[in-house]
Amino acid sequence: MNYRSDIRNIAIIAHVDHGKTTLVDAMLKQSKVFRNNQAVGELIMDSNTLEREKGITIMAKNTAVVYRGVKINIIDTPGHADFSGEVERVINMADGCLLLVDSVEGPMPQTKFVLRHALQRGLKTIVVINKIDRSNSRIAEVIRLIQDLFLELATSTDQLDFHVLYASAKEGIAVTEPGMSGKDISSLFDCILANVPPPRIESGPLQMLVSNLDYDSHKGRIAIGRIWRGKVAPHDTVVRVNADGDMVYHEVAEVFTYLGLKRLKVDLAEAGDIVAVTGVEEISIGDTIADPAQPVALPRIEISEPTVEMTFGVNTSPTAGREGRFCTTRQLRERLYKELETNLSLRVQDTDSPDTFLVKGRGELHLAILIETMRREGYEFEVSKPEAITKVIDGKTVEPIEVLTVDTRNEYIGVLTEMLSKRQGKMIDMRNDGQDNVRLIFQIPTKGLLGFRSSFLISTRGESTMNSIFQSYEPWRGEIVSTRNGVLVASEQGFAITYGLNNAQGRGLTFIEPGTQVYEGMIVGLNSRLQDIPVNVCKEKKKTNVRSSTSDIAVKLTPPLKMSLEQAIDFVNRDELVEVTPKNIRLRKKLLTYSQRLRSISTTRLSIK
Ligand SMILES: Nc1nc2c(ncn2[C@@H]2O[C@H](COP(=O)(O)OP(=O)(O)OP(=O)(O)O)[C@@H](O)[C@H]2O)c(=O)[nH]1
Ligand SMILES: [Mg+2]
Numbered sequence: 001m002n003y004r005s006d007i008r009n010i011a012i013i014a015h016v017d018h019g020k021t022t023l024v025d026a027m028l029k030q031s032k033v034f035r036n037n038q039a040v041g042e043l044i045m046d047s048n049t050l051e052r053e054k055g056i057t058i059m060a061k062n063t064a065v066v067y068r069g070v071k072i073n074i075i076d077t078p079g080h081a082d083f084s085g086e087v088e089r090v091i092n093m094a095d096g097c098l099l100l101v102d103s104v105e106g107p108m109p110q111t112k113f114v115l116r117h118a119l120q121r122g123l124k125t126i127v128v129i130n131k132i133d134r135s136n137s138r139i140a141e142v143i144r145l146i147q148d149l150f151l152e153l154a155t156s157t158d159q160l161d162f163h164v165l166y167a168s169a170k171e172g173i174a175v176t177e178p179g180m181s182g183k184d185i186s187s188l189f190d191c192i193l194a195n196v197p198p199p200r201i202e203s204g205p206l207q208m209l210v211s212n213l214d215y216d217s218h219k220g221r222i223a224i225g226r227i228w229r230g231k232v233a234p235h236d237t238v239v240r241v242n243a244d245g246d247m248v249y250h251e252v253a254e255v256f257t258y259l260g261l262k263r264l265k266v267d268l269a270e271a272g273d274i275v276a277v278t279g280v281e282e283i284s285i286g287d288t289i290a291d292p293a294q295p296v297a298l299p300r301i302e303i304s305e306p307t308v309e310m311t312f313g314v315n316t317s318p319t320a321g322r323e324g325r326f327c328t329t330r331q332l333r334e335r336l337y338k339e340l341e342t343n344l345s346l347r348v349q350d351t352d353s354p355d356t357f358l359v360k361g362r363g364e365l366h367l368a369i370l371i372e373t374m375r376r377e378g379y380e381f382e383v384s385k386p387e388a389i390t391k392v393i394d395g396k397t398v399e400p401i402e403v404l405t406v407d408t409r410n411e412y413i414g415v416l417t418e419m420l421s422k423r424q425g426k427m428i429d430m431r432n433d434g435q436d437n438v439r440l441i442f443q444i445p446t447k448g449l450l451g452f453r454s455s456f457l458i459s460t461r462g463e464s465t466m467n468s469i470f471q472s473y474e475p476w477r478g479e480i481v482s483t484r485n486g487v488l489v490a491s492e493q494g495f496a497i498t499y500g501l502n503n504a505q506g507r508g509l510t511f512i513e514p515g516t517q518v519y520e521g522m523i524v525g526l527n528s529r530l531q532d533i534p535v536n537v538c539k540e541k542k543k544t545n546v547r548s549s550t551s552d553i554a555v556k557l558t559p560p561l562k563m564s565l566e567q568a569i570d571f572v573n574r575d576e577l578v579e580v581t582p583k584n585i586r587l588r589k590k591l592l593t594y595s596q597r598l599r600s601i602s603t604t605r606l607s608i609k
Contacts, residue, residue, distance in 0.1 A: 002200070003197070003198040003199065003200055003201065003272075004199045004201060004270070004271070004273070005070075006069065006198075007070065007071050007072075007073065007199055007272050007273055008070060008071075008072045008073070008095070008096065008192055008196045009072075009073045009075075009093055009094045009095050009096070009196075009226065009272075009274060010072060010075070010094050010095070010097055010098060010192060010196055011074075011075040011087075011090065011091050011094040011096075011097045011118070011123070012024060012074065012075065012076050012097065012100065013079075013087060013091070013098070013099055013100070013114035013115070014079050014099060014100035014101065014102075014110070014114065014130075015079050015101075015102070015105070015107070015108035015109070015111045015114075015467070016056060016078075016079035016080040016081075016108075016110060017079060017102070018101060018111075018130055018131075019100055019130040019131060019167075019169040019170070020057065020076055020077065020079060021044075021045050021046050021057055021076055022042070022169040023098070023128070023130065023167065023169035023185075024044070024045050024063065024074060024076045025043060026169050026170075026172040027072075027074065027185065028063065028065060028260060028261070030172060030184055030186075030189075031065035031066060031260075045061050045076045047061070049376075050369060050373065056078065056079075056080055057076060057077070057078040057079065057080075057083075058078055058080075058086075058369055059078065059083075060075055060076065060077045060086040060089065060090040060212070061076050062075055062076075062093075062224065062274055063076070063260060063261060064257070064258035064260070064274075065259075065260065066259070067189040067192075067193065068189075068193065071257075071273075072189070072192060072193075073094075073258060075090050075091075075093060075274075077090060077091075077114070079110055079114075080110070081109070081110050081362070081467070081469045081470070082361070082362045082363035082364070082365040082366035082369075083365075083366065084110070084113060084114075084304070084345075084362065085303045085304065085343075085344050085345025085346075085362055086345075087113075087114055087117060088117060088301065088302065088303050088304065088344075088345075089211055089212070089285065089301055089303065089344050090211050091123070092121065092209065092211065092226075092301065093211050093225065093226040093274055095123060095124065095196055095197050095198075095199055096124040096125070096126065096192070096195070096196030097118045097123045097124075097125055097126070098127075098128050098188075098192075099111070099114070099115055099125050099128065099146075100128045100130045101127065101128070101130065101142060102131050102134075102142075103129050103131050103132050103137035103138065103139055103142055103166075104131065104134050104136050104137050105407070106138070106145050106146075107145050107146055107149050108405060108467055109467055109468070109469035110467065110469060111149070112469075113469055115149060115150075115153055116153050119150075119153050119154055119155050119159055120155060122155070124195055124196050124197060125159070126162065126163050126164075126196070127162055127164045128164075128165050128167050128174070128188070129142060129143070129164065129166050129167065129178075130167050130168070130169050131168060131169070132166045132167060132168050132178070133168040133170065133171055139166065139178045140178075143164065163191055163195055165187060165191055166178050167185065167188065174186075174187050175187055176191075198272070199271070199272030199273075200272075201229070201270075201271040204229045204294065205229065205230045205291030205294045206227070206230035206231060206238065206289065206290055206291040207228045207229040207230060207289075207290050207291070207296065207298055208223075208225050208227045208228065208290075209286075209288055210223045210224065210225040210285055210286065210287050210288070210289065211225045211226070211301065212224035212285065212342075213283070213285055213341060213342050214276065216278070219253065219278040220279075220281060221278070221282070222256075222276050222277070223276065223277045223278075223280050223283045223289065224274070224275070224276045225289075226272075226274050226275075227270065227271045227272065227273055227274075227275060228271060228298060230271055231268055231269065231271065232255055232275070232277060233252070233255060233267060233268045233269075234252055234267065235252060235253075236251070236252045237249060237250070237251055237252075238250055238251075238252055238280065238289050238290065239289070239290050239291070239292045239295040240280050240283055240287055240288075240289055240290075241287060241288045241289075241290060241295055241296075241297040242284060242287050243286060243300065245297065248282075250279060250280045250281065251279055252278070252279045252280065253277075253279030254278045255268070255269050255275055255276075256275060256278075257269055257274070257275050257276075258276075263276055277289065284341060285301065285341070285342065285344055286300040286301045286344075301344070303344045303345050304345065304362075306345060306346065306347055306360035306361050306362055306389060307361075307363065307389055307400040307470055308360065308362070308363055308364060308367065308386045308387065308388060308389060308446060309358055309359065309360040309361075309387055310358075310359060310367055310383055310386040310387065311351065311356050311357065311384040312332065312356070312357050312359050312371075312381055312382075313332075313353070313355050313356035313357070313381060313382050314328065314329050314355040314356075314381060314382070315327060315380050315381055315382050315580075315581070316355075317382070317519060317579050317586070317588055318493065318519040318520075319581075319586075320380070322581075323380055323582055323583045323584060324378055324379055324380025324581050325378030325582070326377070326378050326380065327379075327380045327381075329355050331379070332357070332379065332381055335374060335377075335379060336348045339370060343370070345361065345362045346359065346360065346361050346366070346370070347360040360389060364450060364453075364566065364569060364570065365566070367383075367386060367569070368566045368569055371383060371569070371580055372565055374580075375580050375582055378582055379580075379582075380580065380581040380582065381580055382577045382579045383577065383580060384574070384577055384578075385450075385451075385569070385574050385576065386450050386569060387447065387450070387574075388400050388446035388450065390476060391473060397475070397476040398473040398474055398476060399445050399446065399473065399474065399475075399476050399477065400446040400470055400473055401443055401445055401446070401470075401471050401472055401473070401474045402444055402445070402446055402449060402468040402469060402470055402471055403428075403441060403442070403468065403471045404420075404441070404444050404449065404466060404467070404468040405441055405467045406441075406442070406456075406464060406465070406466050407437065407438075407464060407465045407466075408437075408440065408460055408463070408464035408465075409437060409438065409460075409463060409464070410432070410436050410437075410438055412459065412460045412463075412464060413430075413438060413440065415459050415460075416440065416456075416459070416460070416464075419452075419456070419459065420442050420448070420452075422480070422481075422483055423444060423445075423448030423480055423483075424444060424445050424448045424477050424478075424480055425442040425444035425448055426443050427440060428441050428442065428443050429441035444468075445474075445477055448480055451484070451570045451571065452466075453466065453570055454570050454571065455483075482573055484571070484573065485508070485526055485527050485528065485529060485530055486529060486530050486533065487523045487525065487526055487527055487532050487576075487587075488504050488508055488510065488523070488524050488525035488526065488532075488533060488534075489521060489522070489523055489524070489532055489533070489534050489535065489589055489594075490518040490519065490520060490521065490522045490523075490524050490535065490536070490537055491520060491534035491594065492536050492538050492539075493518060493520050493538075494517075495514075495516065495517055495518070495538060496512055496514055496517075496518055496524070496537040496538060497514050497515075497537070497538060497539070497540060498514045498555050499539060499540055499555065500536055500537035500538050500539040500540070501514060502557055503535065503536075503539065504525055504535040504537050505558055507525070507527055507528065507535060508525050509525050509526045509560075509561050510524060510525035510537075510557075510558070510560050511523070511524055511525050511526075511560050511562070511563065511587070512524050512525075512537070512560055513560055514557070518537060518538065520593060520594075521588050521589045521592025522586055522587070522588050522589075523576065523586075523587035523589065524537050526561070532589070532597070534594050563585070564585075565578075565580070565585055571587065572587060575589060575600075576588065576590060577589075577590055
């Protein structure tokens with residue numbers, strides 16, 4: 001068995017926002033990947049537009065730096081639980097990992113999830129307590145909690161012997177003892193070189209497992225992955241082994257390795273390295289690229305099952321086809337199935353209705369990011385309320401249960417417990433820090449969490465954070481009664497005007513501005529009562545010849561409540577849809593006319609009897 005002592009492969013893993021991408025910034029900056037005068041900004045690896053807007057990592061990405069003559073291939077991963085499929089997808093390229101933990105928050109649900117994966121795969125783990133510059137950091141306690149986590153998750157005793165570093169990724173500093181002053185992150189690099197094993201190389205011909213795909217309009221599909229055995233060079237003939245074990249011959253066009261933000265074209269790449277290869281058309285993630293002399297597939301990547309589903313359908317509203325570039329069933333279907341090539345934890349199914357597809361993902365955000373991406377590409381479509389995916393195991397219906405961690409203040413304990421118990425949540429732990437901050441842990445069915453985030457933020461005045469993670473499937477706990485109020489539904493088509501909206505505001509909150517085009521069945525506001533009511537927001541004031549002293553005073557409307565895409569998805573009920581176009585996000589009833597809705601209510605009542 002040989003080793004590549006000139007390479008280390010590491011993944012950076014953590015709970016959301018604990019500073020992974022910032023640490024990669026620091027590693028890139030210190031290794032002088034940039035020219036001195038180059039303005040590089042922050043969170044350089046979060047290169048996708050939505051990542052920059054939301055300040056979170058969505059896709060795992062590769063980069064590399066050279067330190068003391070050793071190339072360190074770095075894989076930055078997302079920390080949000082909805083994107084944990086990305087972590088599962090790329091972690092097999094690494095031999096070691098940096099487990100980042102926020103020095104104030106300590107280990108969080110996703111810390112446990114990613115550490116479990118790393119330890120199961122036998123990765124050498126270096127713990128990095130990050131954000132030590134924060135004034136309220138509680139390093140000793142956080143370390144104790146991390147030790148507990150290792151005790152629970154380690155698969156062998158030597159995994160309990162992990163190194164700990166203390167860092168401020170933001171300031172570009174890492175030290176080996178708490179309280180030590182530092183000037184850069186050399187000690188982190190030194191620790192990686194000393195403790196992460198160099199890649200082990202088996203002897204034999206080429207075997208590369210494809211863990212990621214990229215696309216270039218000239219070069220076609222780019223297969224990214226680690227070479228486990230052998231070597232690869234431009235113009236080599238290789239075999240692609242797919243999921244069914246089929247073998248297809250290809251000629252490699254170009255081979256690249258990573259350095260900083262660039263891919264470097266190379267004449268040869270050898271086992272142990274992470275590379276990008278072009279010319280292997282139709283390659284998929286999980287396929288093996290192998291030498292024709294010994295075309296043996298590597299084990300495919302296993303990704304956990306999705307937990308949430310919703311339908312994507314062709315837009316059926318009266319405004320359909322006006323705002324999007326891609327509006328047809330064929331275009332929608334092609335786009336959704338194409339997404340499966342790279343979005344491994346997503347599933348797409350045709351349904352009984354040819355215009356509607358069932359899309360399954362790892363959470364509301366996972367699906368919302370897909371919707372937003374498609375809308376920006378010019379797609380127009382409608383989506384339903386997300387639902388938790390139930391399964392039947394041994395004849396019993398089971399549903400996904402999550403662990404929800406809420407960090408809040410004492411004053412909100414009552415309201416949160418009440419809200420969550422209506423959603424079938426059970427509190428399993430409560431920890432107070434003695435300074436008015438409290439961490440509450442609940443077990444709750446996924447269905448109870450859907451639509452919870454916006455009311456959570458409102459009820460705690462934006463002062464709390466919530467994180468949830470899938471735990472297990474458990475017997476179905478029954479329906480949850482909807483707690484949302486009814487909606488104000490436009491009864492006429494036309495343009496909303498101030499007079500009509502002012503009347504509507506007498507009934508509840510409105511969502512649209514004067515001048516907004518509406519259609520019958522569109523949701524224009526939230527009723528202050530439980531039932532839906534039709535409102536005519538296009539209604540003009542009757543003209544009279546009599547002038548009254550007050551009637552001419554301009555009506556002042558309360559500003560409308562504008563919802564983001566995520567809020568809209570969170571908001572709708574089962575009998576409603578979100579209409580998504582590049583220009584607008586509208587809410588609507590599935591049945592557009594009042595009489596249709598009335599008929600449907602009476603048929604449901606009849607069938608209950
Ligand atoms: N005070 C302080 N803030 C930090 C430090 N490192 C990162 N942050 C901040 O924490 C926030 C999240 O940082 P990111 O690097 O995006 O975190 P991440 O782990 O990559 O997040 P995801 O990829 O979305 O899971 C940003 O606002 C950073 O500026 C640090 O050392 N100290
Ligand atoms: Mg990140």
